[in-house]
Amino acid sequence: MPTPHPPLPPYPPPGGASGESDEDLAARLRGRPDGEAAQAVALLMARHWKPALDYAVICLASPSETASMVAAAAFHQVLDRLALGEPALALRPRTLVAVRDTVKEWAAEDRTTAVLPDLVKPNGGRGMRAAKSMTPENRKLAERSFQSLPGLARCLLWHTEVEAESIAVPAALLGMDTDTASAALEQAREKFREGCVHAHRELAPTKDCRFYNRLLDVPIRRGGALLPDVQQHLEECRYCRSAAEQLSHFEGGLGILITEAVLGWGARRYLELRAGRTPQTAARGRGAGRHGAERRRLLDRIPTPGRRAPGEGGGLRSSRTLLTGVGLTSAGLLAAMLAAGLWSHDGGADPAASTSATGDGTVPGAGTGTPGTAQLPTAPAVTRLRNAAADLCLDIRGTVKAGAGTELAACSTDRTQQWSYEEDGLLRSEENPELCLDSHADAGVVILGTCAEAKG
Numbered sequence: 218m219p220t221p222h223p224p225l226p227p228y229p230p231p232g233g234a235s236g237e238s239d240e241d242l243a244a245r246l247r248g249r250p251d252g253e254a255a256q257a258v259a260l261l262m263a264r265h266w267k268p269a270l271d272y273a274v275i276c277l278a279s280p281s282e283t284a285s286m287v288a289a290a291a292f293h294q295v296l297d298r299l300a301l302g303e304p305a306l307a308l309r310p311r312t313l314v315a316v317r318d319t320v321k322e323w324a325a326e327d328r329t330t331a332v333l334p335d336l337v338k339p340n341g342g343r344g345m346r347a348a349k350s351m352t353p354e355n356r357k358l359a360e361r362s363f364q365s366l367p368g369l370a371r372c373l374l375w376h377t378e379v380e381a382e383s384i385a386v387p388a389a390l391l392g393m394d395t396d397t398a399s400a401a402l403e404q405a406r407e408k409f410r411e412g413c414v415h416a417h418r419e420l421a422p423t424k425d426c427r428f429y430n431r432l433l434d435v436p437i438r439r440g441g442a443l444l445p446d447v448q449q450h451l452e453e454c455r456y457c458r459s460a461a462e463q464l465s466h467f468e469g470g471l472g473i474l475i476t477e478a479v480l481g482w483g484a485r486r487y488l489e490l491r492a493g494r495t496p497q498t499a500a501r502g503r504g505a506g507r508h509g510a511e512r513r514r515l516l517d518r519i520p521t522p523g524r525r526a527p528g529e530g531g532g533l534r535s536s537r538t539l540l541t542g543v544g545l546t547s548a549g550l551l552a553a554m555l556a557a558g559l560w561s562h563d564g565g566a567d568p569a570a571s572t573s574a575t576g577d578g579t580v581p582g583a584g585t586g587t588p589g590t591a592q593l594p595t596a597p598a599v600t601r602l603r604n605a606a607a608d609l610c611l612d613i614r615g616t617v618k619a620g621a622g623t624e625l626a627a628c629s630t631d632r633t634q635q636w637s638y639e640e641d642g643l644l645r646s647e648e649n650p651e652l653c654l655d656s657h658a659d660a661g662v663v664i665l666g667t668c669a670e671a672k673g
Contacts, residue, residue: 238392239264243305246296254300261305262292264390265312268380271490272313275483276320278341283333287323291315306368306391310375310479317482321345339643339669347666351481355459358420359466359478362412370405375479377402378471380491410438410467417460425450426457433457437464599637599647603628610634613665617648621665643668 237260245257269291273284294315299305323329324342336342345351352360363371369391376387388398414434421427432447443451451458466474476484602611609625613633628634635647636654644654645668655666 239305239308239390241392243299246300247302258296261296261308265309266292268309268487268491269312269316272480272483272487273316273320275486275490276317276341276345277335278338279335281335283335286333287316287319291319294319304368307371307375308390309380310371313480313487317345317351317480321348321351343669345482347669348482353477353481355462356474356478356481358413358416358460359409359463359474361416361420362409363475363478365412366405366408369401370408373398373402373405374409374471374475379476379488381472406467406471409471410464413460413463417457422456423454426454429457433461434464437461437468440468599635601628601634602636602644611636613646613648617646617652617665619652619665619667623654623663623665 239261242257242261246254249257266288269288270284273287273291274280277284277287291312292315295308295312320336320342323333324336324346330336330342338344363374366374372391373384373387376382376390377384380386384395384398384402387402388395391398393401414430417433418427418430421430429447429450432444433451435441436443436447451461463474472488473485476488480487603609604611604625610628611634612624612626612631614622614624617633626634632648633646637645637647637650646652646654646665649665651668652665653668654663
């Protein structure tokens with residue numbers, strides 16, 4: 218029986234003949250003899266199988282045989298649509314979305330989870346089943362824009378920005394020369410940005426948001442300062458802050474923006490696994506050097522509620538904390554950072570010694586083992602979660618209920634700042650122990666959600 222894990226082939230992608238694009242191969246699925254169609258299926262799977270399998274493992278949170286089953290089922294769906302006449306453009310992201318949706322659909326069926334227990338992991342299929350949306354709220358504009366692009370543009374952007382591959386790879390998949398592909402890629406980037414700006418205007422919740430549409434876009438594009446009234450609006454409007462953050466990615470690398478917009482679930486983990494993301498290719502990326510520095514300066518210009526002004530003591534050390542406070546930090550990552558000592562946990566009413574912003578401090582009571590052996594406490598512990606750089610603690614925003622947001626606030630003894638963490642990896646609210654920190658319900662933004670029940 219052939220292995221379900223064929224190796225990732227060399228690129229440019231192989232084909233039955235030199236220059237065969239994905240669309241050429243897809244055409245052989247339509248009304249051709251079974252033998253010829255089978256060859257096309259094999260070649261298409263050889264091109265796209267490994268990333269699909271990688272992502273299935275991420276979605277399941279398990280490198281089991283179930284991942285191969287999910288990847289195969291996703292391919293079956295995509296190939297069936299190709300055989301019915303759908304164009305074979307941007308097959309990679311389409312296949313990955315099919316993988317994600319397959320895991321979510323299977324996890325929602327009790328009879329399926331009974332025979333495939335890998336589907337019920339809290340940070341895998343069960344978490345996906347509970348999620349309201351696979352797309353983070355702060356990626357809605359990018360999602361709308363990317364999906365409106367022609368398939369050719371989506372293919373070029375995905376393979377160069379997400380997979381970090383040379384232009385020769387998507388050029389071969391599309392059956393075009395590299396010069397033409399390079400010119401089309403620049404047009405695709407511009408169309409993608411224009412789509413984000415258009416989506417911001419079309420989906421704007423207020424007249425003010427629509428008014429500030431171009432006043433927000435032009436300074437970000439040109440690298441200039443935002444007008445004072447624009448800055449004031451951003452302080453008050455979460456929707457426009459999110460738009461500004463999404464537009465800021467165009468001054469650096471687009472990889473994370475596109476991946477989170479298209480996949481949502483497990484986007485960062487998928488991005489980290491891409492073979493093209495070596496130090497050498499990263500240095501060639503748009504996010505390196507000057508572009509990366511420009512984006513960091515741009516993020517510093519976007520105001521954030523509660524952010525300390527320059528010159529005030531204990532200012533935030535990283536612009537990565539803007540927009541949602543801890544909104545870009547998942548609950549699972551918070552737990553891991555507690556174990557590793559990157560956040561401090563206060564064991565009593567008095568603040569405990571905080572770690573440094575670079576993580577070279579120690580958590581009170583932590584063992585002296587190696588970083589690879591850091592563990593959460595074996596018994597439940599009640600604590601505050603304090604960001605050492607900001608000297609602020611994680612608090613619940615507004616009413617304590619499922620769906621409530623979180624924020625960084627001045628540390629206090631309020632029960633809304635009290636959390637317990639246990640061996641199951643859940644961070645429970647002491648104000649309501651039935652609620653846990655959840656980074657999946659809003660796809661990356663940490664909110665309160667009903668604690669997942671462990672299944673034996």
